Amino acid sequence: MTEVELTPRLRNDSTSLKFSLDGGEKITVSEQSEHVRNNDASHEQAHKLIFESLKRRIEAINGETCEPGDENSFFICDIGEVERLHRNWCEQLPRVQPFYAVKCNPDTRVLEKLSALKVNFDCASKAEIEKVLSLGVSPDRIIYANPCKASSFVRYAARSNVLKSTFDNVEELYKIKRFHPKSELFLRIATDDSTAQCRLSTKYGCELENVDKLLSAVKELDLNLAGVSFHVGSGASDFTTLYKAVRDARIVFDKAANEYKLPELKTLDVGGGFQFESFKESTAVLRAALDDFFPVETGVNIIAEPGRYFAATAFTLAANVIAKRSLKNHEAMLYINDGVYGNMNCILFDHQAPTPRTLYHNSQFHYFDFESSSRDTTLHPRKEKVSIWGPTCDGLDCITTEHYMEHDLIPGDWLYFPNLGAYTSSAATPFNGFEQVAEIIYINSLKDGI
Amino acid sequence: MTKDMLAKKRSRIIELLSTEELQEKISEPRNTGVAVSFPITRLLKNKRPEPLNGNQQSQLHVYCIRDAGYHEWCADIDRIPLDKGEDETEVYWDVILLTESQLLLPAVGGGELGSKQVYKGFQKHIVKRIGESLSRIVRQKKSTQDNPSTWRSLGATYYMVYLPLYFSDIIWCKSGSIYFHVFLPGSSQSVGDKKQSNEKEWLLALLELASSFDCQFLRLYLRRDDKNGVLTFLRNLNWIGGRLVPNEDRNQYIINSPSNDSSVQDMLLGDESFVILEFEC
Numbered sequence: 079m080t081e082v083e084l085t086p087r088l089r090n091d092s093t094s095l096k097f098s099l100d101g102g103e104k105i106t107v108s109e110q111s112e113h114v115r116n117n118d119a120s121h122e123q124a125h126k127l128i129f130e131s132l133k134r135r136i137e138a139i140n141g142e143t144c145e146p147g148d149e150n151s152f153f154i155c156d157i158g159e160v161e162r163l164h165r166n167w168c169e170q171l172p173r174v175q176p177f178y179a180v181k182c183n184p185d186t187r188v189l190e191k192l193s194a195l196k197v198n199f200d201c202a203s204k205a206e207i208e209k210v211l212s213l214g215v216s217p218d219r220i221i222y223a224n225p226c227k228a229s230s231f232v233r234y235a236a237r238s239n240v241l242k243s244t245f246d247n248v249e250e251l252y253k254i255k256r257f258h259p260k261s262e263l264f265l266r267i268a269t270d271d272s273t274a275q276c277r278l279s280t281k282y283g284c285e286l287e288n289v290d291k292l293l294s295a296v297k298e299l300d301l302n303l304a305g306v307s308f309h310v311g312s313g314a315s316d317f318t319t320l321y322k323a324v325r326d327a328r329i330v331f332d333k334a335a336n337e338y339k340l341p342e343l344k345t346l347d348v349g350g351g352f353q354f355e356s357f358k359e360s361t362a363v364l365r366a367a368l369d370d371f372f373p374v375e376t377g378v379n380i381i382a383e384p385g386r387y388f389a390a391t392a393f394t395l396a397a398n399v400i401a402k403r404s405l406k407n408h409e410a411m412l413y414i415n416d417g418v419y420g421n422m423n424c425i426l427f428d429h430q431a432p433t434p435r436t437l438y439h440n441s442q443f444h445y446f447d448f449e450s451s452s453r454d455t456t457l458h459p460r461k462e463k464v465s466i467w468g469p470t471c472d473g474l475d476c477i478t479t480e481h482y483m484e485h486d487l488i489p490g491d492w493l494y495f496p497n498l499g500a501y502t503s504s505a506a507t508p509f510n511g512f513e514q515v516a517e518i519i520y521i522n523s524l525k526d527g528i
Numbered sequence: 529m530t531k532d533m534l535a536k537k538r539s540r541i542i543e544l545l546s547t548e549e550l551q552e553k554i555s556e557p558r559n560t561g562v563a564v565s566f567p568i569t570r571l572l573k574n575k576r577p578e579p580l581n582g583n584q585q586s587q588l589h590v591y592c593i594r595d596a597g598y599h600e601w602c603a604d605i606d607r608i609p610l611d612k613g614e615d616e617t618e619v620y621w622d623v624i625l626l627t628e629s630q631l632l633l634p635a636v637g638g639g640e641l642g643s644k645q646v647y648k649g650f651q652k653h654i655v656k657r658i659g660e661s662l663s664r665i666v667r668q669k670k671s672t673q674d675n676p677s678t679w680r681s682l683g684a685t686y687y688m689v690y691l692p693l694y695f696s697d698i699i700w701c702k703s704g705s706i707y708f709h710v711f712l713p714g715s716s717q718s719v720g721d722k723k724q725s726n727e728k729e730w731l732l733a734l735l736e737l738a739s740s741f742d743c744q745f746l747r748l749y750l751r752r753d754d755k756n757g758v759l760t761f762l763r764n765l766n767w768i769g770g771r772l773v774p775n776e777d778r779n780q781y782i783i784n785s786p787s788n789d790s791s792v793q794d795m796l797l798g799d800e801s802f803v804i805l806e807f808e809c
């Protein structure tokens with residue numbers, strides 16, 4: 079058995095990041111001040127342009143004299159934001175080739191933009207592969223990362239010439255051997271995702287102590303192991319997990335070469351879970367981990383599967399208040415024309431808690447009143463306590479159980495939800511011929527000015 | 529009352545299927561599930577169309593690892609393993625009724641509405657509709673039924689699936705065209721919290737079954753009574769590609785229905801007790 083250095087080297091260099099070893103295992107980024115946060119002025123969203131587009135649309139709708147409830151909710155999608163996010167990615171993670179997680183938002187224009195920016199794609203279903211191929215993307219730019227593969231999925235990947243795919247159990251390897259033996263395989267390891275909002279790793283991924291079984295099956299079946307992958311889960315607040323996962327991947331790389339004499343593994347896939355708000359911190363940890371365990375000299379390619387990072391901040395959703403039930407003074411239930419069965423299934427599927435803000439009330443626009451709502455009554459005492467519901471009269475269709483709003487909204491008013499591009503419209507997207515239900519107004523802040 | 533009648537039927541079916549042959553299969557460690565399937569054409573006495581393939585027989589399938597190295601559904605024997613003397617046709621009718629009754633509105637099951645007449649009415653209605661489907665099949669006419677993606681459309685094939693590692697109760701399913709509908713038992717029927725932790729395994733078993741019957745989409749009906757279970761399930765399954773399907777708009781359905789006997793019976797059915805998810809298979 080090869081010795082693998084498990085203790086990360088202490089760093090105190092020009093990157094200004096320090097790791098402190100806490101209890102021998104816990105690694106923390108010690109310099110996390112507000113100024114390194116990503117939501118600084120150098121990356122402002124195109125608020126002016128977003129507002130103008132929202133305003134224009136709502137004025138047009140108001141001019142059409144519809145009854146409340148006749149309007150549809152709609153998105154503003156800033157394609158320029160996608161491009162700026164990509165630039166930011168390249169600055170922070172120049173070594174890492176992103177494979178965008180299509181599931182996160184399969185909007186055609188976003189996919190086309192990403193494809194033009196030479197971003198590759200992570201597909202989790204046949205429909206996603208079909209969609210990406212239909213854009214003229216070559217199958218070698220796709221990784222098939224479905225963690226629950228029926229035989230028919232593997233056959234489909236073979237037919238469509240998609241070679242890269244992840245696996246985490248021996249049965250999958252047998253299916254691959256039978257239906258798609260030329261696959262380039264990524265062994266998915268489990269990570270500790272206890273601090274993530276969306277905990278997936280414990281369900282998917284092979285524990286380190288069980289990796290031997292997989293490596294020996296790869297060897298026995300004479301399959302092509304291309305690398306190791308992991309996904310730390312989305313919304314993690316503690317990036318130690320990321321560091322540890324890279325370290326664990328190194329163990330698997332070494333094991334494959336030294337104990338199983340497999341051909342040298344070529345690629346490390348660091349998964350998704352990156353968030354715009356914490357991108358500086360997470361990428362700093364990732365860079366440090368890569369330098370420690372996969373330095374450039376090793377020649378290992380690094381890829382990632384970011385979803386929300388590229389989609390969340392590019393979309394703003396506007397929804398109309400269609401009904402109101404007053405409960406008592408300053409307390410009401412608001413019903414809006416979108417919900418979990420429409421564009422907000424992220425609430426059910428992805429632990430998201432969208433932020434409602436007043437867009438239009440009392441014949442005035444309030445877009446720039448970023449404090450027009452709060453989840454917390456003590457921090458920002460607000461007048462109107464509301465719960466917000468989708469249009470279906472279904473207990474699950476709840477957008478927020480408690481929010482405090484500046485304005486006393488009434489039917490006909492508009493709310494907007496910023497940063498709502500991740501895991502939102504996917505349910506309404508062409509899964510089996512369903513087309514997008516919401517209207518999307520595309521803007522490009524890089525072309526049209528911020 | 530209706531609930532009681534159906535519960536009796538369910539127990540009878542389980543009893544009938546508890547043959548030694550089946551018990552033996554279930555107890556083999558490499559077998560992790562069994563399923564019984566039959567096309568509704570098995571209900572035809574004489575005019576059965578020529579069987580084109582195995583899926584037109586009634587079959588016992590076993591989910592097992594054999595030489596392939598992975599779990600697959602193998603059609604084990606081409607008949608339902610009943611003891612001699614049992615009337616197969618009666619079992620088929622009961623399975624159809626039990627599957628369709630998953631969608632009886634909760635109010636119909638007990639209380640005033642749950643009278644014997646309601647049950648009889650429901651039974652008659654299903655028998656009539658199956659009869660119509662069969663005569664269309666015999667006359668090789670195209671179906672004028674509802675869209676096969678909805679639970680309202682009757683199955684061309686019905687299934688009883690038993691995955692004892694994950695659920696202690698039978699899972700009732702039906703398929704028609706490219707859709708495979710699965711009614712999961714309530715949370716109290718899952719085996720400990722295994723249902724949660726092994727959702728990947730049981731979902732895979734169901735996807736494989738659906739695809740072995742050439743279905744392209746699996747619709748999973750999860751009971752809402754276990755709200756937390758449903759929420760956890762949704763969060764964990766997002767990545768597998770589940771799509772949330774909106775429930776039927778019953779008001780709209782009622783408005784669009786002609787007012788006749790049949791539509792009155794249809795009103796007793798509804799999907800509001802379920803959260804519906806759709807998966808590719």
Ligand SMILES: Cc1ncc(COP(=O)(O)O)c(C=O)c1O
Nearest residue numbers: 179309312350351383384385386
């Ligand atoms: C395997 C895998 N890769 C990538 C992603 C994308 O995650 P995110 O959108 O958080 O970047 C997910 C999300 O669930 C995932 O499970």
